[in-house]
Amino acid sequence: MKNRRILMGAVVMVVLLASCASETRESAPSTNTPNENTVKAPKLALKSEDSVGEAKTNDAKNNQTTENERVEKWSSDIDQMTKFLKETHKDLYKNMSQTAFDAESQLLKNRISALNDDEIMLEIMRLIAKIGDGHTYLQWEYQYNNEIMPLKFVQIDGQIYCVNATETYKNLLFKKIVKIENHDIDTVFSDLKELVPAENDHWKDANALGLLRVPMFYKALGLSDDPAYTTLTYEDKGMFKQVKVKNLSGERSPHDTFVYNNRLNNIVSSIDVLEGENYWYQHDRSNKIIKINYDRCANTENYSFNDFNDEVWKYIGDNDIDKVVVDMRYNMGGGSSVFDAFRSGLLKHKKFNTPDRLFVMVGNRTFSSGVASAVMTKRWTSATILGQKTGGMPNSYGNGSMIQLKNSGLILTCSTMYFEFYPGHDNNTLAPDVQIEYSLEDYKNNNDPVYNYVVDKSLSQGMCQNYTQN
Numbered sequence: 001m002k003n004r005r006i007l008m009g010a011v012v013m014v015v016l017l018a019s020c021a022s023e024t025r026e027s028a029p030s031t032n033t034p035n036e037n038t039v040k041a042p043k044l045a046l047k048s049e050d051s052v053g054e055a056k057t058n059d060a061k062n063n064q065t066t067e068n069e070r071v072e073k074w075s076s077d078i079d080q081m082t083k084f085l086k087e088t089h090k091d092l093y094k095n096m097s098q099t100a101f102d103a104e105s106q107l108l109k110n111r112i113s114a115l116n117d118d119e120i121m122l123e124i125m126r127l128i129a130k131i132g133d134g135h136t137y138l139q140w141e142y143q144y145n146n147e148i149m150p151l152k153f154v155q156i157d158g159q160i161y162c163v164n165a166t167e168t169y170k171n172l173l174f175k176k177i178v179k180i181e182n183h184d185i186d187t188v189f190s191d192l193k194e195l196v197p198a199e200n201d202h203w204k205d206a207n208a209l210g211l212l213r214v215p216m217f218y219k220a221l222g223l224s225d226d227p228a229y230t231t232l233t234y235e236d237k238g239m240f241k242q243v244k245v246k247n248l249s250g251e252r253s254p255h256d257t258f259v260y261n262n263r264l265n266n267i268v269s270s271i272d273v274l275e276g277e278n279y280w281y282q283h284d285r286s287n288k289i290i291k292i293n294y295d296r297c298a299n300t301e302n303y304s305f306n307d308f309n310d311e312v313w314k315y316i317g318d319n320d321i322d323k324v325v326v327d328m329r330y331n332m333g334g335g336s337s338v339f340d341a342f343r344s345g346l347l348k349h350k351k352f353n354t355p356d357r358l359f360v361m362v363g364n365r366t367f368s369s370g371v372a373s374a375v376m377t378k379r380w381t382s383a384t385i386l387g388q389k390t391g392g393m394p395n396s397y398g399n400g401s402m403i404q405l406k407n408s409g410l411i412l413t414c415s416t417m418y419f420e421f422y423p424g425h426d427n428n429t430l431a432p433d434v435q436i437e438y439s440l441e442d443y444k445n446n447n448d449p450v451y452n453y454v455v456d457k458s459l460s461q462g463m464c465q466n467y468t469q470n
Helices: 011-020 049-053 060-088 098-114 117-129 167-172 185-193 201-211 215-220 305-318 340-347 369-380 440-445 449-456
Strands: 005-007 151-156 159-165 176-180 229-236 239-246 273-275 279-284 289-294 323-327 358-362 384-387 395-398 401-404 411-414 417-420
Touching (some): 060 117, 060 401, 117 215, 151 201, 159 167, 159 440, 167 239, 176 185, 185 201, 289 305, 289 449, 305 340, 323 449, 358 369, 358 449, 384 449
Parallel strands (some): 323 358
Antiparallel strands (some): 005 273, 151 159, 159 176, 229 239, 395 417, 401 411
């Protein structure tokens, strides 16, 4: 397996999701590629209410003028945002009526003077999330100040656990987190999910697990005033203990500073983005399996997916292979047509087009064109889909257009098209044929139960034991 580095900075997710927003089957450039629509946002340009109160002046009249200007600028930005959404979105009122949208927008404008800038940004995120479209979102990462907890969280049976940490906090490994800043973890997690635009809870969960690591949101939610530290309460052998975690910048918490450097314990939320090849393969010789890792629906420079696909199928033809696995669990999108070459190759190797020889792995981070690739493989082949329900819908919005709000500098992406990859299937997720969940023991032992299903599956036999057939 080739070496790959995991980026900790959440800003990387903006670039990836912006490209995911383009679901077009054509080769025309996305509206999110670097052209006239590419913008770089500054930090929030408006002074918060707290900052105004600390202004170095005793002139109350000047202070009031400054606050009035702040309110007017935010009001103008909200008007600009709502106008853009109404003119741009393919179906803005599918999940939220126009009356409700207008009322929510006006309510936010009425509250500006009572909120600081971070709180206003949070309320804008909450409003956009109610649209219910994962491709229409506020790019909050541009306001992100690089403070992040040096921990990784997962959700198992509705509970939050730490499954990776830097050496300083290794005592937190595999402990259940019960409170953040003395607030119940379930309440905090629920509040964060309200900020996530999504078609289903699976994508909300994947994103909220990432937001749990970003102190900026605790301050905006009124949970903490100290972004440098986060206080966690965790359960250890039946006792509740507290630890004050020093938050680090993304640049100071690289992948190799964590105790575990494997994928299972690192790629656990939507802000855990991989840098490196978009696709590569591994030969599990002892089990006669080829595992194709398909992390992004995009061609790699100087090594197209067509070239990669030809290499893979030639390798399969030259070796003793029983099963082919495509891992799309970490694929958050790109161009939906890129994977077509794989299915073309399969036509020349029909031996593998059976449910016990061809497998596709998906999960809650499978989104956008990642879902489309899995859906079209399900439609056009005999593959068995394994794993968890996807974060994206089989049919969804996309092809995002961006705008930068004039005063705050906030950047908004909005869907312009609707794509139907699975006609007649209006489910809000792609459910796997065989659902396989992770346990805490899997994370402790770097055990991949989804891949193990493939290993354990005998040729020309039914479902393996201990799994749920959908």
